[in-house]
Amino acid sequence: MQEVLAILIDGITYASWLFIIAVGLTLVYGVMKILNVAHGSLYALGAYAATSLGGYWLAHGYPPVGTYGMLALAAIAVGLVAGPLIERGLLRRMYGNEEVVLVLITYAVFLILEDLSKLLWGVDPLSIPEPYSLLGNFEIGGLVYPNYNLLLLAVSLLVGAALALVLNGTRQGKILQAVIHDREMSAAVGINVSRVYLVTFTVGAMLAAMGGALTAPSIAVQPGISADTIVLAFAVVVIGGLGSLGGAALGAVLVGLVRAWAVHKWPEVELFSVYAVMALVLILRPKGLFAVPEARKI
């Protein structure tokens, strides 16, 4: 019983972390049909920026509470700088290429950013633990958990709700869905697709960076975190169905729970539990749980 509870809590915590990272990826794919490998690098940049800004804040003796602001600032800054730079500077010239070519382009960006962040921040693990410990803990079923996990959960719920609202509740959202459904059509009816792309990619970058910034307090930020994260995020969005918001959420929860279960019950398989789930889901539902359907006229 106690163990089941632990599995649930650990799984959900992991899921909320996964979701924040995956949701940006699935959004960008849904709108732009780009599976963005550099999403992992943006995640890393967010984490690095968070350690720098947070460190700067504390170094000046400002109240530690402010570090949360720094985390947010890091996410926004990275998103606003890297997003437009990559979309306008690079991807824009590449639309119309095959999906794989676009994937490869983002893979190149990933390699470049990997070394760039190394040049900017060095190779030593960096950390900004204050926000993690600051909120204190809660105890349940004999297990102590940091309240920071609750914050993580809250943020991911907020992000999910906000996106769902924008997509379904606002005019911009409707436009976005029009683009998702049919690029040519929406261009024909006078939607400024190029601007939609710019905004979407920037938001995606921001979400990736936010994932990094929110993770930074609980990990050591160092080279390699981007690669480890991106494949995981891929798995989540593919399981959920590329381009589907609800899918990303469900995928994250599924992966989170399975992994937590494996850790508690069967540690040997933890290593590839995620990929096993991904393979299984794809076998049962070839386009993921919530595939976005495409009709074909002949």
Added chain:
Amino acid sequence: MRDRTLVLLAAALAAMLAAGFLLPQWINTLTIAIAWGVVVVGMMLMMRTGLVSFGQGLYYCLGGYSAAVLHKFYDIGDILVMLLAGMLVAAAVAAVLGLLMAKYRDIFFAMLSLAFSMILFGLLVKSEQLGSTDGFGLSVRSVAGAALPQGHERFVVFAGAAVVAFVAALAMHRYLASHLGRLAGAIKDNELRVEYMGESVRKLIHVNYVISAALAGAGGALAAITIGHVDPEMSFWTQSGEFVFITILSGTGSVLAPFLGAIIFETVRSFAYEHSPNTWQMVLGFTMLLVIMFLPGGLWSIFQRRREAA
């Protein structure tokens, strides 16, 4: 047309052997490039069929481990046997997985193949009798029963690889010129029409999938023999990513292109390693971008343009 490629391939083989003979210090890089070229020839076939695998490392790794296991557990040191074993194991696994993979397209094909290669990675990391992430070593003694000449082992391995590459390329060229080869392009263009002409798209994809896997297995075995060591990295997604890159770099223009692409890739990487050890990834990244931007058709498009111009 066919004869021109045959001549071209023969010339390339001769040039290769000459290069290996004159620049022995290049033999290792060349052999690896050739091995990867063989893998990419297979990926080229898939790409012509309209599918790109982000998990070809799966078969590359299976090929390498099959060769290495023969040496470790059965004390077999024959290059030919190892090569065939690598191909067969890869092909056999592909024959089974193909039943499933043939249903998938686009990014889903890429992702599912990635999942399978990462599962193999996980299994190998778990298997401590296979050395986990450290992997284990292998060595070769003979080719088709004939013992390797003392002091010239590396050249023989290299020459063997070159011959294998020659055969693979020629066979692939013939295949692409055949009815089935034409169908590859047809499937990429319009599966519906292929079905409405009365041919099974899934069967064809399955066949091509097995062929490309066999080639990846051969490449893996060659690489393992050349390096003298195997480890799970062979199945990691970044390895497959490099294969995809070389495939795009080469383009689908000619069966010769993959080897050119692989050699250039290896050279660029070695150069970057030696001259900017801290930023070699960045160098690779920019190279990729430049190629994709200015040679969208792959390296071979250069030659094709020249031909059209002439």
Added chain:
Amino acid sequence: MTKVLESRGLNKSFGAVTAAADINVSIEQDSVVGLIGSNGAGKTTFINLVTGYLQPTSGSIHYLDRDITGLTPRQITRLGICRSFQIPQLFQSLTVQENLHVGVGIAARTHPQAGAAIADEQQEIQTLIERFNLRGYRSQLASQLPEGVRKLLDIAMAVAGRPNVLMLDEPTSGVSADEKFRLMDMVMQALKAQGVTVLFVEHDMDIVERYTHRVLAFYEGRIIADGEPAAVLKDAEVRKYVIGDTHAGAH
């Protein structure tokens, strides 16, 4: 006359929409049948059901007294029912020659009777190119062909299967008015050589009148008229719902 194709109580509905309602027809060997009806009347649905692109909600389809309901397009094609498409389905990156080569190659290897009939693939391709007057485009990429030629090639591909029953979905759509007859003449000429039953969807009533022995008029998934072209085209309902003649009621 032997009947080659027959549908019994064929129904197909997408959710609330009914695309085919209790369709019972039987087609005689070597007849040329026109399918008319406004957009969404169920013409293409009928073709898609016969050729296996869609599965009927209920009812069955029979070909030479064999139940072919539930077979895949591939299997049906191999039995000798071939089709063309409203939007030409070509291999865009291949030349006209290669397109036909693929088609003939598949037919020769997979269709029982076509396989027997096709002695020399190159010869067969040549014949098709001649019959459909594609000589000038032989080595052009399909993606670069003018619309009319794309239509021709699309039909030629269907014919390459040496069909026993050929279904053409709007063969003259997208073709300029003066070219329509030339195109249809060409197609019919090409088909005379081999005894073929033809069903084609057409909006131009002159063409229907000129080329068909029989007309099926569709409306909201039902067949509202079936018979000699002249008769059917005079039918009040047909004039009202298909030809869209507003004075139909007054006659």
Added chain:
Amino acid sequence: MKSWTTLLRRVAAGAAVALLCAPAFAQQPKPIKIGFVTFLSGPASGPFGVPAKVAAEAIVESLNGGKAPAPHNTKGFGGAPVELVVIDEAGGTTKQVTEYRNLVQSVDFVIGYISSGDCLAIAPVAEEVKKLTVLFDCGTPRVFEEGSYKYVFRTRPHATMDAVAAALYLLDTHPNVKNFAGINQNYAWGQDSWNDFTLAMSVLKPDVKVTTSQMPKFGAGQYGAEISALIQSNSDVIHSSLWGGDLEAFMMQAGPRDLFKKSQLILVAGEPYLHRLGGAIPDGTIVGARGTHGVFAPDSPLNDWLKEIYRAKAGTEPTYPAYSAANAILGLKAAYEKAKVAKLQKSIPMGANKGVKEETQKAYAAGPDQDEIIAAFEGLIFSSPSGRMAMSLGKGHQAVSGTAYGTTKLVSGKVTVTNIKRYPIEKVQPPEGMTSADWIKGGMKAK
């Protein structure tokens, strides 16, 4: 007996120094190029790769200036200046073997490799291309237990002793431990550390139970579930060979959850993080440095020298990778100079008092060839910042040394290590010709 040989060696070394420093030979010999392969990118670059590189560069600078304390105070290697060619170790064995083959064409010796996989792959290649290669930081015993090499040396003891000494120290300090859990990365190092440790424990105290073994994937970063599982296992002891960012992340996430209030923590490779983790390391944590490195290094002029030149370059205390680098370079230097002395001594005609200068000058100019250096390296005993290293396993190619473990204690905000226990070679290392596994199973007896 041993003392005699060492005495003789000292004399020889003294003579050598005398000879080498003699003004008669004050001409500049050609520089010696050493390829240095270490992680410059990837997760291992921060904690291991770059510290090793920084140390190597600092050491070479200082050696070329002749500023190192005796017995390493001759300029460079026996008077010849040393140059480093640094290569990134990242990318897996395929790339490494290729790069190694390119590297050996332009350098005289190769020092390198932190990853055991790379060491296993490189050793046979080194043998094939006949290039003296010193493995400096990888730990797997397989290198010399599964193979035997002429051109390959390893100047750090293999990893068996880390696990064995951890078990010994645990039982010395906590004799009545009933059960233990483990959290180790799911790759060769993590698996080996855990297996050796559990094996050693089962031999030393058969009634101890294993509660759970957590094996998160390398670089997992998130350990919430693992920590819950460890808490619920109610273990007396938690064994971990985590390192780098993974270790830091684990500590940051486990600390606030009171895991260490319940369980005694052992960090096999914890030493490099003491100064980084600071408060995050709970008092009373058992830490090792994979040898007598860092805080466990004996006080000596050499140790002070390394600390000083490393601090000057990096601004932090040298951690064990720095010591590994020092062992490799100084070991090679010692072998080189021993060989040179031998050559010089051979070149002195017996009883003659004419032509001595010419002969020795010729020999000096020539310098020792690779085979002479190898002969000198085999079984060599040399002093390094980590103490006395003896190349006595693997037919004289594998270094052994004692090791030490200690317990952390927070003193005025700074983490210190107290209650240090040192374990001599024969207690933590298998004798020649016996695999680590068999030795541990056999009760870890000295021969």
